[in-house]
Amino acid sequence: MTTAPIPDIEFRGVAKRYGAVTAVSGINLTVPPAAFVALLGPSGCGKTTCLRMIGGFEQPSEGQVLIRGNDMAGTPPYRRPVNMVFQQYALFPHLDVENNVSYGLRQQRPRLSAREISLKAGEALAMVQLAGYGRRKIHELSGGQQQRVALARALVNKPAVLLLDEPLAALDKKLRTDMQIELQNLQRELGITFVLVTHDQEEALSMSDFVCVMNRGSIVQVGEPSEIYHEPADLFVADFVGKTNLLTGKVTGSSGASVDVRLADGSMISARSRGNLVAGQDISVSLRPEALRLEAPGDGALKGIVRNRIFLGSTAEYAIEVPALGTLMATSSHQAALGGLFEPGEPVAIGFADGAPLAFPADTKNGQKQRETKDVEIVS
Numbered sequence: 001m002t003t004a005p006i007p008d009i010e011f012r013g014v015a016k017r018y019g020a021v022t023a024v025s026g027i028n029l030t031v032p033p034a035a036f037v038a039l040l041g042p043s044g045c046g047k048t049t050c051l052r053m054i055g056g057f058e059q060p061s062e063g064q065v066l067i068r069g070n071d072m073a074g075t076p077p078y079r080r081p082v083n084m085v086f087q088q089y090a091l092f093p094h095l096d097v098e099n100n101v102s103y104g105l106r107q108q109r110p111r112l113s114a115r116e117i118s119l120k121a122g123e124a125l126a127m128v129q130l131a132g133y134g135r136r137k138i139h140e141l142s143g144g145q146q147q148r149v150a151l152a153r154a155l156v157n158k159p160a161v162l163l164l165d166e167p168l169a170a171l172d173k174k175l176r177t178d179m180q181i182e183l184q185n186l187q188r189e190l191g192i193t194f195v196l197v198t199h200d201q202e203e204a205l206s207m208s209d210f211v212c213v214m215n216r217g218s219i220v221q222v223g224e225p226s227e228i229y230h231e232p233a234d235l236f237v238a239d240f241v242g243k244t245n246l247l248t249g250k251v252t253g254s255s256g257a258s259v260d261v262r263l264a265d266g267s268m269i270s271a272r273s274r275g276n277l278v279a280g281q282d283i284s285v286s287l288r289p290e291a292l293r294l295e296a297p298g299d300g301a302l303k304g305i306v307r308n309r310i311f312l313g314s315t316a317e318y319a320i321e322v323p324a325l326g327t328l329m330a331t332s333s334h335q336a337a338l339g340g341l342f343e344p345g346e347p348v349a350i351g352f353a354d355g356a357p358l359a360f361p362a363d364t365k366n367g368q369k370q371r372e373t374k375d376v377e378i379v380s
């Protein structure tokens with residue numbers, strides 16, 4: 001008989017309140033060993049709060065946080081097998097790089113020998129491509145290098161779980177992309193769980209094995225990046241993760257998993273239904289820009305006028321004004337572009353594959369609808 005591996009992290013019915021403010025509630029989450037998980041959500045949704053409860057910097061008001069099967073209630077941060085890179089990674093400006101990295105090691109009791117400390121700090125610096133920088137002062141480093149020092153400092157104790165709170169937010173785009181790749185490689189090499197907090201959906205989708213989408217103190221959806229993108233659980237996720245067009249309409253009939261929809265411009269389309277949709281209900285339909293196909297007038301379901309075109313080399317992005325529906329964004333691949341670009345002012349028809357439109361109850365936008373808390377589990 002095989003037993004399920006003990007999860008690296010588990011939230012069981014966790015809530016955190018600060019006085020009258022409920023930062024998070026109803027959090028249930030299971031993270032398997034050696035996973036790369038992203039906590040993704042808008043500012044104030046509770047990402048840092050969840051991370052700080054794993055790290056031991058906050059205690060849950062309700063429920064339990066377990067690390068590798070052990071309830072962490074009452075366990076201080078320095079006794080937990082985790083380390084955290086903070087949102088504002090505070091390095092000690094008066095210490096050199098090596099001493100910043102080895103700071104935690106020097107606090108350990110029983111004491112480690114100076115040789116051992118220096119060896120471990122050297123290893124951690126090598127992991128983040130900073131071998132040889134040990135004697136530099138912090139102000140003699142670039143922003144990206146300082147970021148690496150913060151990372152090395154968190155890795156030097158060989159934690160079972162590394163918590164990263166927006167670690168790349170301060171870096172420019174090029175450096176961020178480089179660091180994203182390095183973090184991914186590092187996570188694979190070390191084989192430990194990384195929990196990355198970000199409000200950047202591209203970062204979450206590109207880096208992690210699992211994305212945990214949060215909104216207003218709750219977990220809305222947990223899944224692999226492609227699942228989050230292609231099968232969003234609700235309108236908030238569809239809108240927050242990736243670009244999408246949201247069209248208003250009404251359900252006219254349903255059969256199985258799909259519904260017939262009359263869009264606000266009067267056109268009839270079929271959409272996959274997300275949630276229990278009934279005839280007469282107001283809905284929002286999500287259509288990704290890359291799912292739209294521009295055609296000569298006459299063929300597609302929707303009709304509009306090209307307002308703007310942005311040629312990006314491999315793709316072209318169009319803004320298309322559709323009367324009564326607003327401006328739709330369409331991305332066409334190079335192949336489509338080869339067939340001829342559409343010009344601003346040109347009338348076009350818009351087509352899309354069956355199954356591309358997703359229909360959501362209109363009232364769940366921004367999580368206004370009360371959600372039931374449901375158990376979410378990452379299955380490795």
Ligand SMILES: Nc1ncnc2c1ncn2[C@@H]1O[C@H](COP(=O)(O)OP(=O)(O)OP(=O)(O)O)[C@@H](O)[C@H]1O
Nearest residue numbers: 018021022023042043044045046047048049050199
């Ligand atoms: N110490 C505190 N006292 C009172 N309220 C707090 C405290 N810390 C956080 N909050 C509130 O809890 C909510 C969640 O905060 P949290 O820092 O977890 O958000 P976040 O998702 O990390 O946001 P950001 O992306 O801006 O960092 C916010 O409404 C915040 O104002």
Ligand SMILES: [Mg+2]
Nearest residue numbers: 047048049087
């Ligand atoms: Mg935060």
